[in-house]
Amino acid sequence: MIDASFTIQRHGFLLDVQAQIPTQGITAVFGPSGCGKTTLLRAIAGLDQHAGGRLTINGDVWQDEQTFLPTHQRPVGFVFQEASLFSHLDVRGNIEYGFKRIAPEQRNVSLERLITLLDLDKLLTRKPDTLSGGERQRVAIARALAVSPQLLLMDEPLASLDQQRKQEILPCLDALQHELSIPVIYVSHSTDEVAQVADHMLMLANGRIQASGDVHELLTRLDLPLAHAQDAEALIDAVVAEHDEQFNLTYVDFPGGRFSVPYKPLSIGVNVRVRVAARDVSLTLQHQRDTSILNIFAAEVETISDEGGAQVTVRLLVGGVPMLARITRKSASVLNITPGKAVFAQAKSVALLHGI
Amino acid sequence: MLNDADLTALAVTLKLALVSTFILLLVGTPLAWWLARSRWRFKFLLEAVIALPLVLPPTVLGFYLLIALGPNGFLGQLSETLGGRPLAFTFTGLVIGSVFYSMPFVVQPLQNAFAALGQRPLDVAATLRASPLDRFISVVMPMARPGFFTAAILGFAHTVGEFGVVLMIGGNIPGETRVVSIAIYDHVESLGYTHAHWLSGLLLLLSFLLLIAVYAFNRRSRLMVT
Numbered sequence: 001m002i003d004a005s006f007t008i009q010r011h012g013f014l015l016d017v018q019a020q021i022p023t024q025g026i027t028a029v030f031g032p033s034g035c036g037k038t039t040l041l042r043a044i045a046g047l048d049q050h051a052g053g054r055l056t057i058n059g060d061v062w063q064d065e066q067t068f069l070p071t072h073q074r075p076v077g078f079v080f081q082e083a084s085l086f087s088h089l090d091v092r093g094n095i096e097y098g099f100k101r102i103a104p105e106q107r108n109v110s111l112e113r114l115i116t117l118l119d120l121d122k123l124l125t126r127k128p129d130t131l132s133g134g135e136r137q138r139v140a141i142a143r144a145l146a147v148s149p150q151l152l153l154m155d156e157p158l159a160s161l162d163q164q165r166k167q168e169i170l171p172c173l174d175a176l177q178h179e180l181s182i183p184v185i186y187v188s189h190s191t192d193e194v195a196q197v198a199d200h201m202l203m204l205a206n207g208r209i210q211a212s213g214d215v216h217e218l219l220t221r222l223d224l225p226l227a228h229a230q231d232a233e234a235l236i237d238a239v240v241a242e243h244d245e246q247f248n249l250t251y252v253d254f255p256g257g258r259f260s261v262p263y264k265p266l267s268i269g270v271n272v273r274v275r276v277a278a279r280d281v282s283l284t285l286q287h288q289r290d291t292s293i294l295n296i297f298a299a300e301v302e303t304i305s306d307e308g309g310a311q312v313t314v315r316l317l318v319g320g321v322p323m324l325a326r327i328t329r330k331s332a333s334v335l336n337i338t339p340g341k342a343v344f345a346q347a348k349s350v351a352l353l354h355g356i
Numbered sequence: 357m358l359n360d361a362d363l364t365a366l367a368v369t370l371k372l373a374l375v376s377t378f379i380l381l382l383v384g385t386p387l388a389w390w391l392a393r394s395r396w397r398f399k400f401l402l403e404a405v406i407a408l409p410l411v412l413p414p415t416v417l418g419f420y421l422l423i424a425l426g427p428n429g430f431l432g433q434l435s436e437t438l439g440g441r442p443l444a445f446t447f448t449g450l451v452i453g454s455v456f457y458s459m460p461f462v463v464q465p466l467q468n469a470f471a472a473l474g475q476r477p478l479d480v481a482a483t484l485r486a487s488p489l490d491r492f493i494s495v496v497m498p499m500a501r502p503g504f505f506t507a508a509i510l511g512f513a514h515t516v517g518e519f520g521v522v523l524m525i526g527g528n529i530p531g532e533t534r535v536v537s538i539a540i541y542d543h544v545e546s547l548g549y550t551h552a553h554w555l556s557g558l559l560l561l562l563s564f565l566l567l568i569a570v571y572a573f574n575r576r577s578r579l580m581v582t
Contacts, residue, residue, distance in 0.1 A: 047479050071482035072490075078483035084476050088498040097494075098484030147485055 006043045006053035015039050015207040025199030026177055026184040036207040037187040041153050045078050046071040077144030079154040083136035085128035091139050092124040098147035107148050114142045134165035152184045170196050195235055196353055220322040222305040222315050232278040234323040240270045256319025260294040261352045273353040278324035280348040287344050295347040301339055316345055358554055364531050365539040373515040376454035380462040380511045388466035407460045414520025422525045425449045445527045453525050454515045461510040469503020506570050513566045
């Protein structure tokens with residue numbers, strides 16, 4: 001467990017957080033610009049010498065009233081928003097920079113493995129100024145991992161990249177995290193990135209923690225803002241069960257049933273993540289037979305939020321898994337949607353994220 | 357052509373410029389680093405002091421240095437306490453004078469180069485386990501190389517070209533303080549125009565080549581970063 005409590009006062013901005021971050025999986029630090037995400041990340045890395053607070057990682061004290069471990073002695077890897085490669089070194093020189101500075105017995109990942117994982121073989125002798133944005137960021141990630149960190153800190157590493165480049169790197173990130181099993185703290189203001197990579201989430205607003213916990217839970221909690229966003233969605237972890245060649249479909253199972261999604265070349269048994277947007281989910285009281293919708297699940301209404309507009313957001317439990325439905329207030333009233341009621345959720349469309 | 361006295365003057369000039377440049381880089385680097393990074397609010401006072409030789413007549417600087425280096429001056433007395441002799445009219449005195457005189461030409465390019473680097477490369481290096489000194493040697497020095505190059509060349513060239521300060525504190529002792537610029541002055545005074553031509557032409561060529569080196573190098577490194 002990472003225990004971080006910081007009080008940082010600067011230019012009239014106050015960051016005041018007490019956070020517990022699991023040392024497993026990817027934790028997204030999520031919030032709007034200027035909420036203190038980067039400040040928190042820099043404080044964890046020791047890059048802010050004026051940060052007052054306490055930081056322990058699995059019981060090791062990195063910072064408290066008496067101690068301040070300087071950045072170069074903290075076993076972290078840091079990926080900055082801009083790749084910030086050393087322009088006087090080629091790609092290999094950049095990756096080796098930190099690697100050479102740690103004792104051989106502390107190295108638990110080989111350079112060759114990182115180069116393969118991040119697909120850098122062909123770039124090794126290139127200078128940073130000849131690389132594309134996506135290539136640079138891949139080098140920066142390899143460079144940060146080459147120090148065999150106990151904790152990887154990423155400050156919006158994809159924010160400066162276009163959608164296509166992001167999709168090159170995001171799956172990489174997941175694979176890396178699983179292969180190296182290093183906890184990652186990933187700062188982002190994009191729900192899209194969070195949905196793709198995060199296991200846990202720490203939501204920041206105005207320098208304070210708004211909520212923290214499991215990402216599936218936080219995205220769908222009606223007392224938090226994300227469930228009310230226009231593009232609110234639920235994430236559901238599932239396993240590839242079967243491919244249907246006749247209809248070109250892939251079936252994935254989760255505790256509440258089976259999703260049918262357009263065919264993806266994935267092995268049976270692979271873990272995947274399914275996104276279901278709240279606006280694509282409708283509710284019925286009976287199981288519809290004469291419908292074109294394939295993804296229909298028995299669900300239980302958990303909570304309803306009524307902001308007084310034309311629509312309400314309903315949080316459902318489908319086999320214990322949270323899902324959101326956005327329906328009109330009128331429908332909610334006509335169908336008498338109340339907490340505890342058994343309903344059927346119809347998902348008009350679902351998206352399969354890469355394997356996780 | 358050049359006579360022996362001219363060659364000696366040339367040797368003294370080059371030795372003075374080399375020694376001064378070495379000391380300038382040694383002193384100027386930490387000073388420029390501090391100036392580039394300090395947020396001390398009276399920093400501008402120190403910057404103004406360092407820039408003074410740019411605008412001050414060399415004779416004024418030379419005059420004050422003469423007093424400081426002389427038997428009753430602060431530096432002269434310090435030298436005597438340490439078992440030496442007063443520094444006025446010595447090669448050491450000339451080096452001290454040159455260091456003050458050429459300081460802005462070394463500090464300013466370095467300070468600009470350090471400031472242009474910004475904090476980011478240092479933060480990155482710190483997260484890659486580099487200690488502060490390691491960061492300076494492995495990141496700042498190579499990345500600020502054009503700044504070091506410009507600083508060294510300008511410091512060297514400016515020291516080669518000094519006249520007023522040398523005249524005031526160095527005098528005209530062959531083999532010790534008689535530099536090329538003084539030798540040219542002497543030749544002109546005694547109507548030895550041929551020698552004056554040779555020496556002047558030599559200094560002109562040297563200065564020109566050094567400046568070409570600076571501008572060519574800076575152009576190349578600008579192209580490299582874009």
